[in-house]
Amino acid sequence: MHEPVRLLLVDDHTLFREGIARLLEAEDRLQLIAHFASPHDALASSALAKTDIVLLDYDLGESNGLQLLRAMRSRHPELKILMVTAGLDQAAIRQLLCEGASGIFLKHSAPTDLIQAILMIIRGGSWIDSSILNKLTAPAPPVQRQETRPTLELTPREQDVLNGVFEGLTNKEIAARMSISESYVKALLQQLFEKTGVRTRSQLVRVALERQRA
Template sequence: MAMPPATVLIADDHPLFRAALADLIRRTPEFELVGAVEALDPALSLLAERPCDLALLDLRMPGMTDLSVLSALRAKHPDTKLALISGNLDSEAVSGGLKNGIVGFLPKSFDPPVILAAIRLILSGAIYVPHELAALASEPESSPSAASSDEPSTLTEREREILTMMVAGASHKEIARSLGLAEITIKLHAQRIVKKLGVRNRAAAIAKAVRDQLVDPTI
C-alpha cells in the first residue's frame, strides 16, 4: 500500500520565491502542498485547521519577530516538523533555530533538487543544516567583551587569512577558489569577521583592518 504524500506548508513573504517553492512542492508526487502564505499568522491559522508534516518558515517575514516563536509553535504542533528558509546566511539564526526546535535550515540559493533532497531528509527524521552553516553554528560563541572591536585577537586563523585576502582586494569567489572552499563558506566567515570587528559591512571591516594594521596584505 502506497504511503500518503507528506503534507507541507510554506510561509514566506517573498512572492516570487514562495510561488516557485510552492510549484516545486506541487510537482513532486510524494508531497502535498497544504498552503503557501506570506506571514506567520496565516500559517498558524492553516496549522490550526490542518496540522501538517512539515512547515517551511521564512526567517524574515511578518510575525517572525523572534526565534522564540518557534518554541511556542513546536509546543502547540508537536507533530509538525519546522524548518527555516532564508536568503540570509546567518549561522546565529541556525544556532538559535536549533535551540528553539527547528530540524532544518534551507538557504533560498539552493537549487530545486537540493531543496527537495533536504526536505526528504527532514521528513525521514534527520536534522538538515548545510555543512558550511553547521560548522560555523557549532563554533563556541565569544563573550561580549572578547568579541568587541578592541580585541581583534578573537579572529580565528582562518578568519585572519580571509580578511588578509579581502584587504588585498579579492572577491568572495576568488577567495573561495584560492582556499578550496565553497563561496557560501567565505560569505559566512566574512559575516563573522564583520561582527567580531564591530563594524557594519565588508568595506568597513577592510578599512578597520588597514587602519589598525590587523593583517599584513603583503603576505
C-alpha cells in the same frame, strides 16, 4: 503507495512562494497543502494540524520566524519545521536549532536540495546546509556566565558520529566515512542518545548545541 509528505509554507515573498509551489507540484512524494504570507494567518489555519513539515522563512518583515516557530511548536510539539533563509549569523542558527527547528535551508541552494532536505527530515533526520555547519563549528565569542551546564564529554568516535549527524548523513554514509560497520555507527549513536538523554537525531542536535553554548 505511501501518502505524500504534507507541507505548509510561510514566506512573505510572493515570487518565492509561487516558485516553491511549482517545484512541489512536480514531486509526487510531496504535497503543498497551504501557503501563507502572514504569520498570523498561518498560525490560525486549520491546515497546520494536518501538516507534516512547515517550510518557514526566517525574515517575515515586522516579525521573524523564531517567534512563529515557538508559537507553532507550543501548539503542535511534534511538528517538524525547516527554516528557510537567505543567511543567518551563528547566534541565530544556534537559537533556532535549540528551539526545535529540524533544519536550516538556504534559499540560494538547488531545488533538488530542498526535496532532499524535506525527505531527510520526514525520516527523522535533520538538515543543516554546509555553510551553516561551518558557522556552527566556528568558535563562539566568549561570554561570561555565572552558571554553566556540564560539558558533553565524547570519545573521538562519538564526536565523528555527531559531526555526521550535524551534516545530515545517514548511518550508512557515516560508516563509510569512518571506515566502520553500520552496526557500530548505530551502537555509537545509541551511546550518544544515552549520554544526552534523547531519543531522536533532531533532539541530539539540539542538546549538543545547548551543551556547546554552555
